[in-house]
Amino acid sequence: MSKTQHQGGRHSETIAPSEQGTPTERDPSRDTLYEVLANRRRRYAIHYLQYHRETVDLGTLAERVGAWEHGTEPDRLSATQRKNTYTALQQRHLPKMDDAGLVSFDRRDGTITPTDTLSEVDIYTEIVPSGDFPWSRYYLGLSVVELSLMTAVWADVFPLTMLSDIQWSVFCVVWVVISAIVHQIMTRRMKLGTEPAPPEVQS
Template structure:
């Protein structure tokens, strides 16, 4: 790639994406939204490759990934202008040019419900119901306030759990798609 070129050539993009570790680097930095250390990257990528939590990694797995990132993958991303790799500081950060690569990865947010609306609607319904109990407005005159509060508390917990499952499923689907690009 020439240094005068500001756009990434398609062959270069495919070259960058041809390796799962480079895809993982771009995915991790993009979803994180800020720079990371090589140690953080190596730990997370080794955990993904071994399908275990970062805390369960042994030094050998972490070191193997670290060496390949340090010697091969990070310099390549830096050479193509996708990331800024500071060897002295041991940090990596995506550049604006990375957006040209990210569009090929399954990291875009999927259409998920606007949960803010659900939370506002639930809170509004809870306030109205509790006002109905406090003011003795039928049909709330026969329902204890504690029962009304309990029903809305359970509804809130269910909504939070639903949002959590939906959000984590999207992240897991993205990782599976990254692995299957090989």
């Protein structure tokens, strides 16, 4: 499985095409996907469609996307907020997603159907709050700490001698395993379409 990561400030997406199937003329390029994902409203629409995996009417999608944008519930959106989101999706965002082959947008019926291409694309959104650091740096730091620890254990530095070499080795392995489990859970939360709300809303 090939993966490409695009970093842009505090926000990045990782796109992993499915290993099943072969590219078709409707498969979007990575550049096209990045262009689609560059807009938050389109990311919200993609999240909703990937999570529900069924045809949805434009009004329902606009209400849900608008609610996420304004940090409220669909039934509390004002008429202006609902109309602005509806119009933007109808005139700009859904046609662009349709052209990219991610959805099938029926303008006449006002319905949106996720395509097989959208179902086969894994999109991860990483939000790195100010003061935090990405997992790559965490694992680098973890490696340095464990290397230093094992070196000190090998040199019989007190009080590390209170535990045996095997016990320290088990401790280091358990530390890595716990880190990997936490990383996996957090990564799943950052994937579009796996949780009821988009990663950006959860953050």
